[in-house]
Amino acid sequence: MSVRNAFYAQSGGVTAVINASACGVLETARQYPDKIGKVFAGRNGILGALQEELIDTSLESIDVIAGLRHTPGGAFGSCRYKLSTPENKPAEYQRLIEIFKAHNIGYFFYNGGGDSMDTAHKVSLYSQKMGYPITCIGIPKTVDNDLPATDNCPGFGSVAKYIATSVKEASLDIESMHETSTKVFIMEVMGRHAGWITAAAALAMDHENDPPHMLLFPEIDFCREMFLARVEQTVEDHGYCVIVASEGTHYGDGTFLSASRSTDAFGHVQLGGTAPILARMIKDSLGYKYHWAVVDYLQRAARHMASAVDVEQAYAVGVAAVEYAMQGKNGIMPTIVRGEGTEYTWSIGEAPLEMVANVEMKMPRHFISEDGLHITEECRRYLEPLIMGEDYPPFKNGVPVHTRLNRACVEKKLPPFNV
């Protein structure tokens, strides 16, 4: 078998540990010099392939690559760009194959969510049809934890740990202040369609009545009356109320709370923020003093509070992607498989890309309590192992150290392409 180069790209919203997967890919690929020549990484994801901006990772030192393990964000650049189908837009697929041919690329490792698995699958099929077969392996990544066929998704455990830790800490603050000041605290988290991150906030609880007292899932229609009644009851019972709300909290008709019909004095629709909308609702109806937080990008970038299990798994799926390719496998994605038994164990499995593509795994109903406002014990048992262990980055001058790539691109061989 001749030596072929590989192409690696990061796709969609980044996570605290997507670079750990990159690290796994690059370190493992270097162990197969008889099969894999260079690994090129797409500058800004798949755009890098279309625009022939191929970062030559062979120019990056071993230390810099090792540092990817503790560096959040997407070190090569990511993008929100979904390829169409080969039928609708064959030019894009043709271009990919041309680029791969021009740079002797035989392996395509695509690190992303459901859309990306779909793209990898289509490239695999199309490349065979075009007589230039590419080995396509997907590498799972998403803070939303919504990919099928895998027990959990690399990226989720770390945001889960960050959210649980942050809510636990902030709840002590509200508890301290509630006698004369803040009675309600609302924290808005990511997960527009799936409530996994919201659910993870419950891991802050040591005991049954500990905060957070209420969780608002995108899987459950929001009911204003029920919500306000529960806030009032909680403040009466405990003196204060801590709420964690998904950014995707919505009414029964599907309207997001954050897209409420409120407009400002100039007629502009008010932009975003489920938490401030809930805060106003409480203030108007119950009069409680409130605070709210929207952590946004911080939650998925918080490598300083990464889950050790998550870092390990993110690295492992990167390693497995290359190993599978070396074994001649194609059109698959490494998965996380949970072991049987009470003690948490995990191993790497595999799933065909077509099984993973474009399926969104929401929270199952039995993971959500009957009233729709909290999680069940079963859900807790599922979530808890995923946030285990701390994996602190190195610090310098009081802040985390992050690796910096050269990102030098190889010389272009083809004419430009308009995306």
Add this chain to the structure above:
Amino acid sequence: MSVRNAFYAQSGGVTAVINASACGVLETARQYPDKIGKVFAGRNGILGALQEELIDTSLESIDVIAGLRHTPGGAFGSCRYKLSTPENKPAEYQRLIEIFKAHNIGYFFYNGGGDSMDTAHKVSLYSQKMGYPITCIGIPKTVDNDLPATDNCPGFGSVAKYIATSVKEASLDIESMHETSTKVFIMEVMGRHAGWITAAAALAMDHENDPPHMLLFPEIDFCREMFLARVEQTVEDHGYCVIVASEGTHYGDGTFLSASRSTDAFGHVQLGGTAPILARMIKDSLGYKYHWAVVDYLQRAARHMASAVDVEQAYAVGVAAVEYAMQGKNGIMPTIVRGEGTEYTWSIGEAPLEMVANVEMKMPRHFISEDGLHITEECRRYLEPLIMGEDYPPFKNGVPVHTRLNRACVEKKLPPFNV
């Protein structure tokens, strides 16, 4: 000298390390059994004294007290309640003295900001006048870093480290995504009148042009045109723009941005949030895709990202407060004194309470760059040592362990008092 009891109370907004100061007070007081009997802690701050809710800390174990060092929030409860003057409301001061007499309290340790130092000072004077002299020692605490007479305030270093770390991490996220998605990220931080926390965000920078690209201080009047021009220029130069804004960002006439005249469809004034206001301004004028975060309580509760220097100093001012009292000193506050020389050193000094009371130390103009939108090198040299070192809490089940006090109160001896 006879054995007297002591009273300790936490006041105002809490911090990640105010309990470390409590730990210093309680551990040190136990070393003087011939002078200090029990330490009573006010349940919910000074309200605990007025309402005779005195937590008997002698019932708390050594381990539990040691655990205060890594527990955020105010473990005894805090409050926002400012005593009036003895002239305006003598009943409150009389009540305090009665409580202190009834429980043989001879020492008053008040852990708070400028208002609390003022109260401690007034209690000291009033108690002498009433013939029941109390030794009053203030213990500095504020995330805002705005107390005079001390080089810095316990509580600030940890929020500074958290903000610098968070901005550094989130900036990698925006950098990864900016090619096809988010161009502007705005993070809102605390510090309504003083811009120290905003300034600390600059510690995220390794190099001159690194994010955050712009800081909005409460010390500098906000200019919409200049702001938008700078955002546009930064996006042109770097592809994206990271902004850190104080919650107290205001126009030249003093109006906070967060109190903008916008109202919703029902005529309600829109509630809070400097960051979303700035985001809308950018969207409307420049059309850039944005994200924003408001960390609120999370920043001052983030004990998981505490500065080791800050924890050490918070503990040390608690220790010093008791030591000073044992030396017969009165009406003072322990301070942090910065050593001379290039290497950072610090020691504990003291300042009279009347010098500290009700003075708000804003950022000096020479700490802010000429254009008003960043910090100077001198400011960086001041800030950097304060975030040095990590001091991680213990973790269990993936989240930080926090100490839980019994908070058992001593039996009341006096009739109720209405506050």
